[in-house]
Amino acid sequence: xxxxxxxxEYPVKIKNPNAKLAGVIISQLxxxxxxxxASMRYLNQRYSVPxxxxxxxxxxxxxxxxxxxxxxxxxxxQLTRNLSIEEIKKSGFDKYFVDHTTGIYPQAASGMPxxxxxxxxxxxxxxxxxxxxAAEGAIxxxxxxxxxxxxxxxxxxxxxxxxxxxNRRLRPHKNNKSQKYxxxxxxxxKINKIV
Amino acid sequence: xxxxxxAMRKVQMYDFETIEANLxxxxxxxxEQALEYFLGAKERSECAKREYEKKYGPLTxxxxxxxxxxxxxxxxxxxxxxx
Numbered sequence: 165x166x167x168x169x170x171x172x173e174y175p176v177k178i179k180n181p182n183a184k185l186a187g188v189i190i191s192q193l194x195x196x197x198x199x200x201x202a203s204m205r206y207l208n209q210r211y212s213v214p215x216x217x218x219x220x221x222x223x224x225x226x227x228x229x230x231x232x233x234x235x236x237x238x239x240x241x242q243l244t245r246n247l248s249i250e251e252i253k254k255s256g257f258d259k260y261f262v263d264h265t266t267g268i269y270p271q272a273a274s275g276m277p278x279x280x281x282x283x284x285x286x287x288x289x290x291x292x293x294x295x296x297x298a299a300e301g302a303i304x305x306x307x308x309x310x311x312x313x314x315x316x317x318x319x320x321x322x323x324x325x326x327x328x329x330x331n332r333r334l335r336p337h338k339n340n341k342s343q344k345y346x347x348x349x350x351x352x353x354k355i356n357k358i359v
Numbered sequence: 360x361x362x363x364x365x366a367m368r369k370v371q372m373y374d375f376e377t378i379e380a381n382l383x384x385x386x387x388x389x390x391e392q393a394l395e396y397f398l399g400a401k402e403r404s405e406c407a408k409r410e411y412e413k414k415y416g417p418l419t420x421x422x423x424x425x426x427x428x429x430x431x432x433x434x435x436x437x438x439x440x441x442x
Binding site: 165167211216217219220223224 | 374419420431432433434436437438
């Protein structure tokens with residue numbers, strides 16, 4: 165289960181509101197490689213993982229991604245403070261504003277609402293790890309210069325990326341005597357446990 | 360129910376109490392009776408958690424004490440307790 169702590173993982177204090185920027189950063193919340201998707205990926209993939217090390221990592225990273233969601237939401241909230249109608253129109257924020265005003269709605273910058281169609285759970289350890297690496301890699305790639313908390317976020321994601329990359333080189337599967345990775349071994353391992 | 364399951368059931372029971380009192384107080388923050396109930400439940404819950412963790416390992420990563428290494432990732436995970 166989960167417990168909420170009344171603090172941000174990293175402080176957010178934005179001096180100048182910027183609606184245009186908010187319209188882009190919203191993708192980090194509810195976009196195809198955003199924090200909500202990341203959290204859902206890790207927390208739902210962990211059940212089929214046969215290694216305690218990785219179950220622990222997925223549990224803790226999935227939890228941390230929820231904290232990242234809150235950081236991004238705080239950034240969006242502060243970027244959209246005290247906007248005038250003129251600013252809203254000029255910045256292109258009007259398309260978001262008409263439906264959500266300055267509330268925080270998890271969507272991509274394109275306007276697509278958050279969707280689990282941007283994530284996958286295969287039940288296969290290596291397929292899922294590769295999916296996570298792809299999502300983390302998409303975020304970790306070069307980003308335009310933005311705010312300090314965002315940089316801290318990217319740093320955390322980089323660390324995640326490295327932990328995952330190391331896991332890919334983990335010892336062969338417990339049940340796989342040929343020492344080679346077998347695509348169905350994880351799934352099979354679970355089946356064997358039940359039957 | 361074995362001893363471990365009994366200890367866990369206590370944690371769940373007292374934690375459930377605490378959570379419900381918490382939700383009630385969110386809506387009625389000035390209810391003194393509820394506040395008193397919450398404080399009692401919180402104490403019962405903390406006591407049950409201490410008891411459980413002493414015998415069976417950490418319930419949160421932050422309660423790892425180092426005596427048994429990094430035992431946070433040890434089995435069983437909550438969804439593995441079948442039957």
